[in-house]
Amino acid sequence: MPASVLVAYGTTNGSTAQIAEAVAEVLRKGGLIPDLLPARSVVDVTPYDAVVLGSGLYAGRWHRDARRFVSRHGRQLAERPLWLFSSGPLDSSASERDIPPVRGVRRTMVRLGARSHVTFGGCLEEGAKGRIAQSIVRNGKGGDFRDFGAIEDWAARIAAELAAAQQKK
Template identity: 60%
Template sequence: MTLHALVAYATTHGSTAELARCVARTLRDQGLEAEALPAAQVTDVDAYDVVVIGSALSLGRWHRDARRLVRRHREALRRRAVWAFSSGPLDSTASDRDIPPVPSARRALDKVHARGHVTFGGRLEPGATGRLARMILDEGRGGDFRDWDAVASWARDIAAEAEAPESA
């Protein structure tokens, strides 16, 4: 039986959407049927065996759309294999060490008994809108800190765990 996976993402400047598409592509490469959708567009999770929730971090919080997705679909998510990722550090810390989920993510993930969480580096490049983004860029702290090999490796681990007999 082919497992169906949803990679739902909440993004501000598009970086998390790109990470989510990489996760979905890697899951497909591992034999799962996977699609990436904006969290705000997810109306039902019943068709999925696996759900990955990705959220941008801003001011130390998970994106509102990710938190709303968990709140709206909490009961259904509890009956699925759920993993999550955060994206946001604008430096190499996410590649250097494990970063635990921020409190808003931890609360949401505890409610759905998520199997795992990882934090990936983020991206903020010139042209990003918003006062905070412009301030960060003006301070020279922008750039792309995503580690695509780490993202693909994490997604392969999800596929392997989801397909393990005890997960079915």
């Protein structure tokens, strides 16, 4: 039976949700059964064989919904394969080099035994919510810096790892 994977995310303007959608689609194509949900709406992670959790970065921290998700479900997350991603840099830096997780995410990785973390470029465009986000866009610092090829490659590695683990069962 294919592995069921929760792909949860915390986002304000929807950019991270689109990354999570791309991850879920690659997992589906890899023969897995992904559920894509906002982190705030997840009630229970125990039905899932694995979890992918992502969040936008806001002033060097994960979105509140992702942080609360980790707090609510930490024990269960530590009992299953877990991958983390962040979305944030509003430049090409995430495509040019590996950006380590911010301090709070690094602590979460260690505490929960996450398999890996990756930081993808962010997206902030006209119509963004929040005074700071609107100011960033107004000052010409916004844009879409997501690399969907890199996102799909990362998700394909997760799918391959989970498929290999299922074959061993």
